[in-house]
Structure formats: C-alpha cells, structure tokens
Amino acid sequence: MKVAEVLHMNGGNGDTSYATNSLLQRKVILMTKPITDRAITSLYSNLNNPKTISIADLGCSSGPNTFLAVSGLVKAVDTARKKLRQNSPEFHIYLNDLPSNDFNTIFQSLQKHQEEIKRELGDGSGPCFFNGVPGSFYERLFPTDSLHFVHSSYSLHWLSQVPKGIEDNKGNIYMSASSPPSVIKAYYKQFESDFSTFLKCRSEELVKGGMMVLTTLGRKSEDPSSKDGCHIWELLAMTLNDLVAKGLVEEEKLNSFNIPKYTPSPTEIKVLVEKNGAFTINSLEVSQIYWTEFDNDNISKNNEKNNNGGYNVARCMRAVAEPMLVSHFGEGIMEDVFHRYREIIADSMSKEKTQFINVAVSLIRK
Numbered sequence: 138m139k140v141a142e143v144l145h146m147n148g149g150n151g152d153t154s155y156a157t158n159s160l161l162q163r164k165v166i167l168m169t170k171p172i173t174d175r176a177i178t179s180l181y182s183n184l185n186n187p188k189t190i191s192i193a194d195l196g197c198s199s200g201p202n203t204f205l206a207v208s209g210l211v212k213a214v215d216t217a218r219k220k221l222r223q224n225s226p227e228f229h230i231y232l233n234d235l236p237s238n239d240f241n242t243i244f245q246s247l248q249k250h251q252e253e254i255k256r257e258l259g260d261g262s263g264p265c266f267f268n269g270v271p272g273s274f275y276e277r278l279f280p281t282d283s284l285h286f287v288h289s290s291y292s293l294h295w296l297s298q299v300p301k302g303i304e305d306n307k308g309n310i311y312m313s314a315s316s317p318p319s320v321i322k323a324y325y326k327q328f329e330s331d332f333s334t335f336l337k338c339r340s341e342e343l344v345k346g347g348m349m350v351l352t353t354l355g356r357k358s359e360d361p362s363s364k365d366g367c368h369i370w371e372l373l374a375m376t377l378n379d380l381v382a383k384g385l386v387e388e389e390k391l392n393s394f395n396i397p398k399y400t401p402s403p404t405e406i407k408v409l410v411e412k413n414g415a416f417t418i419n420s421l422e423v424s425q426i427y428w429t430e431f432d433n434d435n436i437s438k439n440n441e442k443n444n445n446g447g448y449n450v451a452r453c454m455r456a457v458a459e460p461m462l463v464s465h466f467g468e469g470i471m472e473d474v475f476h477r478y479r480e481i482i483a484d485s486m487s488k489e490k491t492q493f494i495n496v497a498v499s500l501i502r503k
C-alpha cells in the first residue's frame with residue numbers, strides 16, 4: 138500500500154464525507170484551543186511587532202476543521218496585537234495535506250472563510266494570504282527559517298508507511314493484545330523513525346523561537362497494544378473477520394491488511410523530542426473524549442437513523458478509513474463493512490465506556 142496515495146479522508150461535502158463527519162476532530166481542536174492560543178500569543182509578543190506571521194497547519198484535510206484551527210490562531214494574534222496597541226501583521230497561512238486530499242473543496246470555500254475572518258476581526262486587521270501545500274509532512278515542505286508557527290491536529294498518528302515485517306499480524310489490522318511482540322516493536326520503530334523525521338524537518342523550517350502545537354490520537358498506558366489506542370481498530374478487525382466467516386472477504390486479503398498508524402504515549406513523545414534536541418517542551422497534556430459523549434451530540438440525536446448508538450462513531454470512522462479500505466478490499470463490500478461495524482461499535486458501547494485519548498504537545502524551537 139502506498140500510503141501517500143491511498144491515505145486521505147473522504148472528500149467533498151456529501152453524507153459520508155470527512156467534512157460532514159469530523160465532529161470528534163472538531164471537539165479536539167476546540168479542547169486544545171487554550172494551548173494553541175497561549176502558544177501563539179506568547180510567540181507574537183516575543184516577535185516584537187512583526188510585519189508578517191507565517192502559520193502552517195499540517196494535515197489540514199478538507200472541511201470545516203480546515204479553517205477552524207487557523208482562523209482561531211489569526212484571531213488570537215489579533216487580540217494580542219490590539220492589547221499591545223500594535224498594527225496588525227499580515228498573515229501567511231499554509232494549508233498542508235497529502236496530494237490526494239480534496240484541496241479543490243478547500244479552495245472553493247476559501248473566499249467565504251476569508252470574508253468571515255475579516256468580518257470578525259474588523260477594520261485594521263492585516264490580510265490573510267492562504268496557500269495550499271500538497272506533500273507529506275515527513276519531508277521538507279517549506280524553506281529554511283520560514284515559519285513562525287506550526288499547528289497539527291489529529292494527523293501525526295498517521296505513519297508514512299505500514300511497518301515492515303508485520304506479516305504475523307494475522308486476523309488483526311493494527312496492534313492488538315493478540316499481536317506478536319515483533320509486530321508491536323515494528324509499529325513503534327516506524328513511529329520513532331517518522332516522528333523523528335518530522336521533528337528534524339520542522340526544526341529546519343521554523344525560525345528560532347518559533348512554536349509548534351501538535352495534537353495526536355494517543356494513549357495513557359505505556360503498553361502500545363492497550364485498549365486506549367487500539368480498541369476502535371480491534372472492532373473493525375472483528376467486523377472484517379465476520380465478513381471472512383460469511384465468505385464476503387478472503388482471509389488472505391484480511392491478513393495482508395494493516396493500518397499505517399500509531400497512537401503514542403506522552404512519554405514516547407517526550408523521549409523523541411528530547412532525542413531530537415532542537416525543541417524545548419512548553420507543555421505536554423493528555424485529554425480524553427468518551428465515545429458516548431461524542432455520540433450523544435445533536436447531529437446524532439436529530440438524526441432518525443440514530444436509533445441504537447454508535448452512529449457518529451461509525452460515520453466518523455467511515456470518513457477516515459474508507460479510502461484505505463476501498464483500495465485494499467474494493468468498493469463493493471463497503472456498505473456491508475460499515476453496517477456491521479456500526480452494530481459492533483454500538484454493542485461495545487453498551488458494554489463499556491471507551492475513550493479517545495489525545496496527546497497535545499507545545500514546543501519552542503531553541
């Protein structure tokens with residue numbers, strides 16, 4: 138599987154799109170807003186009345202969240218500059234994602250968002266120049282010393298490739314309690330290599346004193362195969378195993394499918410940041426969202442189809458995982474997969490309280 142080609146969220150604005158089903162990720166951006174606001178406000182004060190501020194959002198996807206984070210950052214700078222009675226800087230905003238991301242939908246809604254930001258900030262606020270930056274954040278994306286602030290939410294848990302040497306992960310599609318130790322190790326090694334590359338690239342692109350706030354899906358437990366980060370994918374593996382039993386999916390197809398993802402613990406992040414050496418850790422925080430909390434939201438309450446829970450969680454997972462599943466198993470099986478997945482998620486939610494764990498780290502370029 139070539140991750141850069143198949144890993145993207147469902148595009149457009151339709152029923153199964155990421156734009157329509159990214160409520161969880163929206164909540165996470167809003168939960169971490171105090172951390173990002175604090176970071177960009179402190180950065181702005183330290184820059185001493187700058188003419189421009191360059192902000193990059195890495196893994197911006199396509200939908201309402203694409204503009205939520207960056208417009209929040211622009212507003213925080215505007216509040217800070219008004220307090221300090223300074224002229225507004227110009228904002229250079231870079232929206233990055235993999236080339237297969239639906240950039241067209243972003244660009245088509247750009248004017249609306251620009252006008253919205255302008256209206257909210259009022260007269261005297263500097264212009265926002267938006268740029269799309271297609272490419273992998275595991276490579277250099279920007280010139281040396283060109284960025285002041287990097288933001289990334291719910292993107293860095295995606296790896297650059299499925300780890301090598303995990304052929305023994307039969308019946309699973311991610312790390313699981315039943316995965317052999319070699320599989321768990323291979324997943325960590327891939328994360329270690331990818332996250333280290335990410336830090337190295339960003340350390341070259343950020344100016345001295347530049348800041349970075351990264352939020353990833355993660356785990357509290359030090360055990361990588363704990364339920365914290367793996368349960369949702371174990372339920373998808375159960376779904377696919379059910380379809381194998383029904384003869385709808387070949388066993389071999391299931392055995393050769395693995396998700397290119399890793400949910401790190403705060404300690405793992407800390408160790409790799411320290412090993413890289415270019416950043417000081419400003420803060421490192423863990424938060425959680427119960428699946429039920431997010432499933433009880435208005436969208437699902439108001440929706441007739443939501444008669445037995447699991448609706449939002451299953452739809453969110455579909456928006457995220459469908460392109461990857463289609464590229465491996467083909468389009469024909471998707472309705473069966475997501476119908477059964479929702480039943481299995483609903484059953485799990487009726488038996489235990491499960492959470493999505495978020496790890497947010499705020500870093501300063503030394």
Ligand code: SAH
Pocket residue numbers: 144145146159162163166195196197198199202203233234235238272273274275289290291292293295296297
């Ligand atoms: N930040 C948005 C989107 C999160 S979805 C939000 O919070 O809602 C994760 C996004 O990361 C996807 O759009 C995916 O395509 C992108 N992504 C994953 N790996 C990437 C990589 N190596 N380089 C750039 N983007 C990547």
